[in-house]
Amino acid sequence: MKALIINEQGLHLAEVEKPVVASGNALVKISASALNRRDQWIREGLYPKIELPVLPGSDACGEVIQVGDPIDTSWIGKRVIINPNNNWGENPKIQNRDYHILGMPTKGTLAEYISVPVDRLVNAPLFLSDEEAAALPLGGLTAYNAIVNKGELAKDKKVLISGVGGGVAQFAFQFALAVDAQVWVTSGKENVIGQCVALGARGGVNYKEPQAIKSLSKSVGGFDIIIDSAGGDGINTLLEALAPGGKYVLYGATKGLPSTLNLRNIFWNQLSVLGSTMGSDQDFSDMVQFVKKYQIHPIIDSIFSLTDGVQAFDHMKSGNHFGKIVVKP
Amino acid sequence: MKALIINEQGLHLAEVEKPVVASGNALVKISASALNRRDQWIREGLYPKIELPVLPGSDACGEVIQVGDPIDTSWIGKRVIINPNNNWGENPKIQNRDYHILGMPTKGTLAEYISVPVDRLVNAPLFLSDEEAAALPLGGLTAYNAIVNKGELAKDKKVLISGVGGGVAQFAFQFALAVDAQVWVTSGKENVIGQCVALGARGGVNYKEPQAIKSLSKSVGGFDIIIDSAGGDGINTLLEALAPGGKYVLYGATKGLPSTLNLRNIFWNQLSVLGSTMGSDQDFSDMVQFVKKYQIHPIIDSIFSLTDGVQAFDHMKSGNHFGKIVVKP
Numbered sequence: 178m179k180a181l182i183i184n185e186q187g188l189h190l191a192e193v194e195k196p197v198v199a200s201g202n203a204l205v206k207i208s209a210s211a212l213n214r215r216d217q218w219i220r221e222g223l224y225p226k227i228e229l230p231v232l233p234g235s236d237a238c239g240e241v242i243q244v245g246d247p248i249d250t251s252w253i254g255k256r257v258i259i260n261p262n263n264n265w266g267e268n269p270k271i272q273n274r275d276y277h278i279l280g281m282p283t284k285g286t287l288a289e290y291i292s293v294p295v296d297r298l299v300n301a302p303l304f305l306s307d308e309e310a311a312a313l314p315l316g317g318l319t320a321y322n323a324i325v326n327k328g329e330l331a332k333d334k335k336v337l338i339s340g341v342g343g344g345v346a347q348f349a350f351q352f353a354l355a356v357d358a359q360v361w362v363t364s365g366k367e368n369v370i371g372q373c374v375a376l377g378a379r380g381g382v383n384y385k386e387p388q389a390i391k392s393l394s395k396s397v398g399g400f401d402i403i404i405d406s407a408g409g410d411g412i413n414t415l416l417e418a419l420a421p422g423g424k425y426v427l428y429g430a431t432k433g434l435p436s437t438l439n440l441r442n443i444f445w446n447q448l449s450v451l452g453s454t455m456g457s458d459q460d461f462s463d464m465v466q467f468v469k470k471y472q473i474h475p476i477i478d479s480i481f482s483l484t485d486g487v488q489a490f491d492h493m494k495s496g497n498h499f500g501k502i503v504v505k506p
Numbered sequence: 507m508k509a510l511i512i513n514e515q516g517l518h519l520a521e522v523e524k525p526v527v528a529s530g531n532a533l534v535k536i537s538a539s540a541l542n543r544r545d546q547w548i549r550e551g552l553y554p555k556i557e558l559p560v561l562p563g564s565d566a567c568g569e570v571i572q573v574g575d576p577i578d579t580s581w582i583g584k585r586v587i588i589n590p591n592n593n594w595g596e597n598p599k600i601q602n603r604d605y606h607i608l609g610m611p612t613k614g615t616l617a618e619y620i621s622v623p624v625d626r627l628v629n630a631p632l633f634l635s636d637e638e639a640a641a642l643p644l645g646g647l648t649a650y651n652a653i654v655n656k657g658e659l660a661k662d663k664k665v666l667i668s669g670v671g672g673g674v675a676q677f678a679f680q681f682a683l684a685v686d687a688q689v690w691v692t693s694g695k696e697n698v699i700g701q702c703v704a705l706g707a708r709g710g711v712n713y714k715e716p717q718a719i720k721s722l723s724k725s726v727g728g729f730d731i732i733i734d735s736a737g738g739d740g741i742n743t744l745l746e747a748l749a750p751g752g753k754y755v756l757y758g759a760t761k762g763l764p765s766t767l768n769l770r771n772i773f774w775n776q777l778s779v780l781g782s783t784m785g786s787d788q789d790f791s792d793m794v795q796f797v798k799k800y801q802i803h804p805i806i807d808s809i810f811s812l813t814d815g816v817q818a819f820d821h822m823k824s825g826n827h828f829g830k831i832v833v834k835p
Contacts, residue, residue: 270751270776271750271775271776272750272776421600421601422600428773429773430769430773434766434768435767435769436766437763437764437765438741438763438764440741440759440763440781441759443781444758444782445783446600447599447601447780448781449778449780450772450778451778452772452776452778453776454773454774
């Protein structure tokens, strides 16, 4: 079968063996996959514990065409998405030490077929296209844990989505709109802010302008929830943009570590800094229910064919996208 | 009446006018007061918005001897402690902008008498001596909000109390022991660690030795809750000492701000950094109930007479105490 492979020669399309379906597994014929930043980071060698070669990809929608021992034919023919968690473990709040995400070290979704344990299969929501369903799993799960669980998202809460162009941020943005929170965004791109306003955001500012974030915070009376994956020195600006008692939820640190932290602001204003990453299997199930309840359609930026997979990765690297980048066999 | 006063000439014993009881207030004849670090900071000019002269003191036990209009004699003769909150406001999670603590700008407890609103009075727990009851209010309230509310203290949780010699830390320590948490401590003083072990701590290390904190964390499998008021660069050591999903609760920053913050540790291990300060009126009431339920006797370091009040402050400044410093008229 065709698959995207990252090895010493870099990312390229390759002909690899079609998976053999092991006991307890199902073979899924993939109709659409989607990229996450994680895939590009693995390509760049910037992810922990990379084991080459990698068949990347954590997101997919497809049809179950075969199941292994013990034969349970009930999944055959079903249109499914795949829970990208492996070995989350017993504790709903924190992943096991041997937790990993689909798509490294195990073979991922950027291929024509994938074999996954049957318990990773979830029916794809009927109202979503294959492309939309493929866009959902990892970004939706991470956003759900960050903004719903940690941020305690609710109607009327004042929410700021930092760096809204990111895949997770986009879902957090949509989830916040869905529950009728008051939503603002930051982005480095004017057109992305404009798109978000068209979708329901009350406004947005450029994250490169701390003064603009301050002014926005002042005008809205401080945010109850801020979702961020940039970190860096911007964290203090964002913490100052919180209302007293507010929550800053961090699920990444693409801008690195800050050179200080205003602790007095944190304790005096009773702020919370909440780390978040992925989510449990229960969170995955809850997230899919949430998406169904609010009929949320993931935002699709572009669709590439699997044979143009390298271009899809390059497009993600460029950052010139808003919404998920989908790849189709 | 005699009172301790801080003015341009510093801290000294003075003869001041006995309070006149305003409408809605009660006059309390103080039997014992207690010091908090806040008092010494005000003396040193290190507290925000100091308005001289100050009659300091946030903690007291005493007897109600007079009430103002409308006359409600039910409080007369009662042995009370005083809720040190003024204007907490409607939101249980966060204080109002005009919130302040008894003892600056309003006249505090380091005097023979105090007039306070009747709604600040709470019956002193019967099983506590006047000195113990006087030690309870501000430290107990702050510790309760930090470790019970924010830390979600519970039986068997692994708890580290950083800088256990402090007034709030001492209460957090006692509260954790009371619910049968597993409790460890840090202190700069060997003898304080020894005292804590005698009281029920499972062990302790010197907070000046990050490697000792690391080893301790490793041996206990990481802490679920860490309570700290030092901040500074120690915050990263303490965050690394948390178990995945653990909570670091900060209620002060005596060591200043850190020079970085390990954000990757925070998001990957789903840690919480929770700012905390004082607590609501409901928290005060809950704290007193908690102390009664578990029959907790505050640890008293020493008792000074009001006329030796300057020495009491000097003793607090020295840091050579473990437990509350009580001052008696």
